[in-house]
Amino acid sequence: MTDAAATKSQLPALLKVEGITKVFGALKANDCVDLDIAPGEIHALLGENGAGKSTLVKMLFGSLHPDAGSILWRGQPVTIANPMQARALGIGMVFQHFSLFESLSAAENIALSLGADVPLAQIAAEAQRVSVEYGLPIHPDRLVGELSVGERQRIEIVRCLLQKPELIILDEPTSVLTPQEADRLFATLDKLRGEGKSILYISHRLEEVQRLCDRATVLRHGKVVAHCIPQQETANSLATMMVGEEIHRIERASVSAPPAGTEPVLEIDGLSQPPTGPFSVPLENIRLQVYPGEVVGIAGIAGNGQSEFYEAVSGERPQSSSSTIRIRGTEAGRLGPSGRRRLGAAFSPEERLGHGAVPSFPLSQNLLLSRHASDSSTYLGPLGTIRGGALGRTLERIVKALDVRKSGRDPVAASLSGGNLQKLILGREFDRSPALLIANQPTWGVDAGAAARIRQEIIDLARAGAGVLVISQDLDELLEIADRIAVMSDGTLSKTVPADTVTRETLGLMMGGAAPERHHDQRIGQPGEAGEI
Numbered sequence: 001m002t003d004a005a006a007t008k009s010q011l012p013a014l015l016k017v018e019g020i021t022k023v024f025g026a027l028k029a030n031d032c033v034d035l036d037i038a039p040g041e042i043h044a045l046l047g048e049n050g051a052g053k054s055t056l057v058k059m060l061f062g063s064l065h066p067d068a069g070s071i072l073w074r075g076q077p078v079t080i081a082n083p084m085q086a087r088a089l090g091i092g093m094v095f096q097h098f099s100l101f102e103s104l105s106a107a108e109n110i111a112l113s114l115g116a117d118v119p120l121a122q123i124a125a126e127a128q129r130v131s132v133e134y135g136l137p138i139h140p141d142r143l144v145g146e147l148s149v150g151e152r153q154r155i156e157i158v159r160c161l162l163q164k165p166e167l168i169i170l171d172e173p174t175s176v177l178t179p180q181e182a183d184r185l186f187a188t189l190d191k192l193r194g195e196g197k198s199i200l201y202i203s204h205r206l207e208e209v210q211r212l213c214d215r216a217t218v219l220r221h222g223k224v225v226a227h228c229i230p231q232q233e234t235a236n237s238l239a240t241m242m243v244g245e246e247i248h249r250i251e252r253a254s255v256s257a258p259p260a261g262t263e264p265v266l267e268i269d270g271l272s273q274p275p276t277g278p279f280s281v282p283l284e285n286i287r288l289q290v291y292p293g294e295v296v297g298i299a300g301i302a303g304n305g306q307s308e309f310y311e312a313v314s315g316e317r318p319q320s321s322s323s324t325i326r327i328r329g330t331e332a333g334r335l336g337p338s339g340r341r342r343l344g345a346a347f348s349p350e351e352r353l354g355h356g357a358v359p360s361f362p363l364s365q366n367l368l369l370s371r372h373a374s375d376s377s378t379y380l381g382p383l384g385t386i387r388g389g390a391l392g393r394t395l396e397r398i399v400k401a402l403d404v405r406k407s408g409r410d411p412v413a414a415s416l417s418g419g420n421l422q423k424l425i426l427g428r429e430f431d432r433s434p435a436l437l438i439a440n441q442p443t444w445g446v447d448a449g450a451a452a453r454i455r456q457e458i459i460d461l462a463r464a465g466a467g468v469l470v471i472s473q474d475l476d477e478l479l480e481i482a483d484r485i486a487v488m489s490d491g492t493l494s495k496t497v498p499a500d501t502v503t504r505e506t507l508g509l510m511m512g513g514a515a516p517e518r519h520h521d522q523r524i525g526q527p528g529e530a531g532e533i
């Protein structure tokens with residue numbers, strides 16, 4: 001045990017959890033969990049998707065209630081009936097799925113949760129002060145609906161800090177952040193720890209857990225399997241504790257240039273789009289080609305036009321000109337998502353709940369929503385009746401292929417853990433064997449084992465002949481799976497470079513806008529790209 005961790009483990013606990021159990025139907029999501037957190041400690045809560053982490057922290061925040069066990073706060077047993085009581089005790093939480101109203105400004109959202117009679121201008125000023133003090137830049141007057149996921153998260157953290165909590169629960173805070181934003185967050189958390197605040201930190205990124213956290217509790221299938229000091233472990237040993245077996249190593253055969261004359265599966269030619277809202281990023285003359293057999297990655301700092309680009313290529317925001325987007329040679333610019341799906345495209349959006357899936361619909365109905373147009377003869381009868389048997393069989397196939405953990409046969413989407421829902425949404429698209437897959441942040445919030453599985457599926461899909469476009473803020477992910485990488489910056493797209501000729505550092509520079517040439521696209525095997533970065 002390191003000296004600091006040893007000292008912290010001996011301090012009287014700020015929070016102690018004893019034998020907490022939570023049952024959903026036949027599933028024990030938490031099974032007699034013990035955990036203690038000292039003042040001034042960053043404590044990691046680790047476990048694979050569906051291990052029970054969110055269930056545990058929701059009980060600490062009063063949004064779920066334990067079936068057995070006790071919670072002690074500063075040594076006293078407490079019942080946390082609701083989030084208001086949790087906040088009153090001094091427990092704040094930043095959720096994995098943000099709880100902000102999109103049509104309200106950042107300051108209005110903060111005002112709602114503070115619930116006090118404080119003028120909005122004062123709340124905005126206070127939020128600004130906290131955001132500067134803790135290095136979390138936000139714009140209090142901006143509408144949340146216009147902001148990137150990273151910016152929304154900063155608002156959530158600022159809102160939480162304004163409530164002056166003693167314990168802050170962070171559920172996968174860095175999964176949507178760039179390396180630079182994550183570094184800034186770590187500095188913020190360090191500062192909070194220095195002020196004596198405690199942090200319960202859920203993350204699938206084991207390197208950052210080792211770098212940041214004093215102690216860790218590891219859950220598997222709802223049970224505590226280990227308490228450990230992350231710095232005394234390796235990322236591999238932590239992952240093995242979580243999943244109980246070694247993590248799959250990605251296998252990736254190199255891809256050769258497609259034969260001359262091969263038609264791209266996706267061709268974007270001069271895609272420009274004016275701002276779609278007061279704070280949205282305009283897209284400027286984007287050109288890109290994706291060929292069968294390859295994975296093309298789009299890197300970039302959040303808020304540089306990736307969301308607008310995804311909307312344009314997926315058909316969520318059809319274009320005024322048909323010819324700016326071609327899918328398998330057919331002009332598709334004016335088509336919506338279903339029209340593009342009929343051409344063989346598949347899509348996986350960044351936000352899984354609300355966008356990738358309807359939270360209150362069972363999984364089978366969510367499956368139907370994305371496949372009714374492209375596979376109508378499989379899932380719909382002659383009079384538009386739903387073929388439940390076919391839907392059920394497909395669902396089972398997807399669940400098996402991606403090892404989706406769920407409670408019950410066909411539960412509502414909202415009941416799946418974040419990572420399991422992500423596996424389901426991607427599995428739904430893989431299952432169609434699409435000619436083109438466009439995935440936005442495919443492994444956001446997914447555990448190390450499942451992320452490896454998803455990345456392998458993406459590579460296998462490409463090697464089986466599909467073209468894949470992956471938008472990701474995770475540079476390591478792009479370097480692992482992409483054959484070519486382009487960087488989105490300020491609504492423009494750099495030329496692509498072969499992934500094996502770039503490093504994180506050069507990509508980081510490109511993300512900062514250092515790429516001298518834009519609007520070009522280059523296929524694998526064409527020379528002279530890397531030197532031009």
Ligand SMILES: Nc1ncnc2c1ncn2[C@@H]1O[C@H](COP(=O)(O)OP(=O)(O)OP(=O)(O)O)[C@@H](O)[C@H]1O
Pocket residue numbers: 024027029047048049050051052053054055056405406407414415416417418419420445447
């Ligand atoms: N409201 C609910 N109803 C039914 N089952 C639920 C509910 N909430 C969670 N579960 C189930 O409990 C298990 C634990 O889920 P939980 O969200 O706590 O996992 P997690 O460790 O946070 O996973 P992830 O890393 O994917 O977020 C999962 O199998 C999930 O499907």
